[in-house]
Amino acid sequence: MTYYGNRLEFAGDVIERWESLELGATCRSRTTDSQGVKVEFTLSNIQRLEPDPALFEIPPGYTPAKVVNRRKNAPRQWQFNQGQLNRVQ
Numbered sequence: 001m002t003y004y005g006n007r008l009e010f011a012g013d014v015i016e017r018w019e020s021l022e023l024g025a026t027c028r029s030r031t032t033d034s035q036g037v038k039v040e041f042t043l044s045n046i047q048r049l050e051p052d053p054a055l056f057e058i059p060p061g062y063t064p065a066k067v068v069n070r071r072k073n074a075p076r077q078w079q080f081n082q083g084q085l086n087r088v089q
Contacts, residue, residue, distance in 0.1 A: 008015045012034025019026050027043045 006017055014032045015029070016031075017026055017029040023046070025043060026041070029041045031039045
């Protein structure tokens, strides 16, 4: 795999990140804030295999939930008109 990384510093924070172009994912990142708090993330145990087809099967007894769009009939509270945002009563 090919990795590339960068280091960015601003406002006392340091962000380092290594990404894989092949995976399209961040494989490792390390952030240190201005107070010295460190957060590290490492992607490991990467297996480039086809996923198990069972993961995409619908479980027995599953029934879709009814989706209710509550906003569809909700009163309009704001209106944008001629560059102005106005509250509608």
